[in-house]
Amino acid sequence: MIDLVHDYLTSNDRNAINAYITEKSNKNAVDVINHTTNCISDVFGSNHCYLVNSGSAALHTALCALNIGSGDEVVTTTHTCVAILNAIRYMNATPVLCDITYSPSNMNYNIDISSIEDNISHRTKAIIIPHMFGVGVELNNLKYLNIPIIEDITLSFGAKFKKGDLLGTMGDITISSFHRSKMISADVGGLVIINNTNYVANVSRILDYDGNLCMDTPPSYNYGMGEINAQLLKSQLAQLTDFIKMRNDNATFYRRKLSNRFDIITPNIESDEIYFRYIIELPPHITSSQVVANGLEYNIQFGRGVYPALHNILKLDHSLFPMSEKAQRRTVTLPVYPGLTKVQLEYITSSLVDIIGG
Numbered sequence: 001m002i003d004l005v006h007d008y009l010t011s012n013d014r015n016a017i018n019a020y021i022t023e024k025s026n027k028n029a030v031d032v033i034n035h036t037t038n039c040i041s042d043v044f045g046s047n048h049c050y051l052v053n054s055g056s057a058a059l060h061t062a063l064c065a066l067n068i069g070s071g072d073e074v075v076t077t078t079h080t081c082v083a084i085l086n087a088i089r090y091m092n093a094t095p096v097l098c099d100i101t102y103s104p105s106n107m108n109y110n111i112d113i114s115s116i117e118d119n120i121s122h123r124t125k126a127i128i129i130p131h132m133f134g135v136g137v138e139l140n141n142l143k144y145l146n147i148p149i150i151e152d153i154t155l156s157f158g159a160k161f162k163k164g165d166l167l168g169t170m171g172d173i174t175i176s177s178f179h180r181s182k183m184i185s186a187d188v189g190g191l192v193i194i195n196n197t198n199y200v201a202n203v204s205r206i207l208d209y210d211g212n213l214c215m216d217t218p219p220s221y222n223y224g225m226g227e228i229n230a231q232l233l234k235s236q237l238a239q240l241t242d243f244i245k246m247r248n249d250n251a252t253f254y255r256r257k258l259s260n261r262f263d264i265i266t267p268n269i270e271s272d273e274i275y276f277r278y279i280i281e282l283p284p285h286i287t288s289s290q291v292v293a294n295g296l297e298y299n300i301q302f303g304r305g306v307y308p309a310l311h312n313i314l315k316l317d318h319s320l321f322p323m324s325e326k327a328q329r330r331t332v333t334l335p336v337y338p339g340l341t342k343v344q345l346e347y348i349t350s351s352l353v354d355i356i357g358g
């Protein structure tokens with residue numbers, strides 16, 4: 001089976017893990033968490049980076065730092081990972097969902113910025129903006145709202161805004177996941193970056209679970225990343241540029257192979273965006289669920305960019321989210337991660353064409 005998502009572990013990673021185990025078995029002290037944190041800090045130019053043990057923990061930490069309480073509203077996109085909904089539910093807060101932009105030619109399925117203002121109320125305490133599938137949301141256009149922004153860079157780690165700044169440098173707090181299914185792997189893991197220093201004290205308290213002994217503040221959580229995870233993360237981070245290029249090469253392969261299919265829209269993104277996914281729009285005669293089901297007979301996992309969306313999970317009226325519904329019905333994702341061979345890419349393309357027919 002060719003999986004839809006897969007981590008890419010290299011001999012560099014094996015050497016890094018071996019080095020860690022060797023040091024430990026020689027009873028040497030290692031300072032992996034600090035080293036890796038410093039590497040991340042260098043990338044983002046922030047002195048306030050915290051490694052945690054999942055993206056979900058990072059989201060929870062961010063919402064705790066903003067003092068989100070019961071009945072508060074958190075605005076986000078419907079077309080994203082359920083982890084964001086879970087984090088809002090941890091706080092007993094109310095998710096308020098926006099529909100998306102539907103733009104297959106530049107793979108933009110991000111939150112529809114123009115719909116955010118209508119979803120703001122006096123209860124809105126945060127906006128969570130995941131940059132989906134490797135393509136960034138221009139956050140400049142949201143600053144005037146004066147509501148704290150949490151950027152989720154999980155699916156766009158290493159991509160940039162139009163002005164050239166890295167995604168993750170604009171929000172008040174930024175989070176990422178390093179689950180093995182994401183851009184780079186810590187096996188499991190996550191990251192909190194604070195760009196608005198007003199939140200530094202809260203975040204350090206929340207993560208300092210055996211140092212925070214004060215009963216007047218909310219409790220802390222044992223969310224720190226493990227050392228082996230941090231060692232893997234450091235090694236993977238050093239390979240990020242290679243991984244981005246390999247994804248881009250795979251995407252170029254698909255675009256060439258499918259260029260004679262005028263009934264399929266292939267994505268063509270900017271050079272500082274990333275093919276975290278490779279999402280195509282299907283011709284009208286076939287749906288994404290048909291392609292996904294048929295793909296399994298070819299031992300290939302095709303996917304839908306997001307399925308189900310958060311409004312489906314919350315059983316909200318479909319007609320309020322037409323673009324997310326369209327994306328779920330009309331687009332499929334092809335495996336595009338580093339490590340796919342030319343033979344596999346050929347096989348995926350020819351199977352896809354077989355399935356679609358015509």
Ligand SMILES: *Cc1c(COP(=O)(O)O)cnc(C)c1O
Nearest residue numbers: 054055056081083130154177179
């Ligand atoms: C996977 C994911 C998360 C959650 O990360 P975990 O490490 O699995 O908890 C959060 N946000 C987005 C956009 C994700 O894709």
